[in-house]
Amino acid sequence: MTTIADKAVLVTGANRGIGRALVEEALTRGAKRVYAGTRQPLAHPDGRVTPLTLDVTNAAQIQAAADQVESLDVLVNNAGIALYDDLSDRAVLERHLAVNFFGTYGVTQAFLPLLTRSKGAIVNNVSLMALAPFPITPAYSISKAAAFNLTQSLRALLAGRGVRVHAALTGPTDTDMTRGFDVPKASPESVARAIFDGVENGEEDIFPDPMSQSMAEGWRGGVVKGFEHQYAAVVAQPVRS
Numbered sequence: 078m079t080t081i082a083d084k085a086v087l088v089t090g091a092n093r094g095i096g097r098a099l100v101e102e103a104l105t106r107g108a109k110r111v112y113a114g115t116r117q118p119l120a121h122p123d124g125r126v127t128p129l130t131l132d133v134t135n136a137a138q139i140q141a142a143a144d145q146v147e148s149l150d151v152l153v154n155n156a157g158i159a160l161y162d163d164l165s166d167r168a169v170l171e172r173h174l175a176v177n178f179f180g181t182y183g184v185t186q187a188f189l190p191l192l193t194r195s196k197g198a199i200v201n202n203v204s205l206m207a208l209a210p211f212p213i214t215p216a217y218s219i220s221k222a223a224a225f226n227l228t229q230s231l232r233a234l235l236a237g238r239g240v241r242v243h244a245a246l247t248g249p250t251d252t253d254m255t256r257g258f259d260v261p262k263a264s265p266e267s268v269a270r271a272i273f274d275g276v277e278n279g280e281e282d283i284f285p286d287p288m289s290q291s292m293a294e295g296w297r298g299g300v301v302k303g304f305e306h307q308y309a310a311v312v313a314q315p316v317r318s
């Protein structure tokens with residue numbers, strides 16, 4: 078179990094939306110250091126916040142950020158983009174994959190040595206659209222499905238090193254990303270609280286809002302989750318030569 082109090086936490090996409098709420102929630106829970114990854118310079122009144130210039134598609138910035146962080150307990154891969162599309166333009170798909178999939182992958186790899194040392198936790202803020210595509214944002218859905226599958230592989234691969242890997246299967250949340258999308262939405266603050274509750278309770282998959290929560294029980298006892306655990310057991314066995 079990972080508690081946030083006295084821990085060092087890094088949040089990407091920390092300047093607005095769910096990322097900003099995650100920074101505030103980590104501070105409220107007594108984090109000793111919160112690294113706020115942003116593309117534009119950020120000022121924060123709390124002395125525990127250390128801004129990091131971090132475009133998750135920029136390998137040099139990722140490495141520079143990793144070089145500035147001495148120790149890390151919790152990495153939250155939150156930065157993301159969502160554009161409407163119809164899969165007719167390959168460039169739109171590549172843009173989503175660059176941020177939502179390869180961004181998550183690149184930041185995770187860069188901070189893995191620190192997370193391994195602390196036996197820390199990774200939280201990937203994916204989406205319910207990782208489980209079923211929303212056909213007006215199919216490129217986004219594909220990138221989130223890929224990021225979720227990455228999360229599941231990392232969970233199995235890193236378990237032996239004591240690093241826990243969580244997915245937040247977030248549903249509609251009231252941020253710039255869903256502006257103009259007329260459905261009931263959770264507040265970013267409540268989603269941030271539920272994400273850290275899920276981490277502190279050791280939930281592999283976190284359902285942090287009312288819409289996603291309605292699927293939690295079915296997902297956790299479902300055939301697909303059982304299949305994930307069955308496959309994961311392959312790397313839990315000692316490797317035979």
Ligand SMILES: NC(=O)c1ccc[n+]([C@@H]2O[C@H](COP(=O)([O-])OP(=O)(O)OC[C@H]3O[C@@H](n4cnc5c(N)ncnc54)[C@H](OP(=O)(O)O)[C@@H]3O)[C@@H](O)[C@H]2O)c1
Nearest residue numbers: 090094095116132133155156157204247249250252253254
């Ligand atoms: N809102 C929802 O309903 C919902 C539902 C499920 C999942 N999510 C996921 O939750 C995460 C946060 O979304 P949000 O709703 O808070 O959206 P948002 O308000 O649009 O914020 C997106 C954040 O990601 C950052 N970002 C975008 N591209 C980046 C890049 N290349 N490098 C670094 N940061 C980048 C943005 O920074 P800039 O300000 O510099 O653009 C911003 O801080 C995303 O991964 C999203 O897919 C959201």
